[in-house]
Amino acid sequence: MYHSEKMLREKGIKVTPQRAAILDVLRDTREHPGVEVIYQRVKKQFPSISLATVYKTVELFVRSNLIQELCLTGDVSRYDARVESHPHVACMNCGKVEDIDNFDMEYIIEPAEQATGYKILKEEIMYFGYCGDCKGVMDN
Amino acid sequence: MYHSEKMLREKGIKVTPQRAAILDVLRDTREHPGVEVIYQRVKKQFPSISLATVYKTVELFVRSNLIQELCLTGDVSRYDARVESHPHVACMNCGKVEDIDNFDMEYIIEPAEQATGYKILKEEIMYFGYCGDCKGVMDN
DNA sequence: ATATAACTGAAAAACATTATTAATTAGTTT
């Protein structure tokens, strides 16, 4: 069950069972679920939870840097409990989103600051293509 | 006024004044406008145009690779008539989105295919930070 | 234990996007 409660306390967020359950769900998957999927999972434990609570909670978690929000064209926002910056790849056929680990990202911030004059805080790299399962199917 | 009509014809898209005007708007700006902004601009020329037409048209243009769609967390979809892959930077204060030119991207696809086993078709790189105008203001 | 400020659940509201439909138009055929 992880130490989600402790994580909330460390961020100065008031601990409620709903919040801990939502954070548990996100820490317990690599699927990058959207709000609706999170809602369905937390509901198993808290049948009376409201979708609005899930919306409010993920927004709070993003603000507190407990999770990060991923943006996919033509899809709902999806959430990832791994907050360190890392690229993702989305399958254009089945819609799954996976982490890409062991990518050194530091080198990519500095040249962008040089080129733009911006103070850059974070970046989001999203690849789009066909996953191992779908790429054969798409050959038809 | 560019050659937007010719571009539509080359893609086998039926040419209408509304479509040419929408493509003109996108080719005439580097602001990466969303649907509502495009609508307001085309309205100056076609006061009776419908927002639904703008939605359908940008969707058609994206499918035809005349424009690309950009995804920003917590914002509407935005559109860019420069379809070659290039990174963008968004100001977290004023919301503006700029192109980053002269970035060599090729090297970034291959290692991702190796790491994931995906057939990758495109990628989207979005930096988030504070632009030259806003970064001073944010120091307060 | 009590107080209080914050949180939850439910519903309504706001907002963004898509679907429907009758009238119009573009591009083709005659």
Place this chain on the structure above:
DNA sequence: AAACTAATTAATAATGTTTTTCAGTTATAT
């Protein structure tokens, strides 16, 4: 050039997502 046909448009309704509101409840500090 007129007629034909299929596609497009504008308007509106419908849908889907996210945010707001608010009364009742709960977590934390005292």
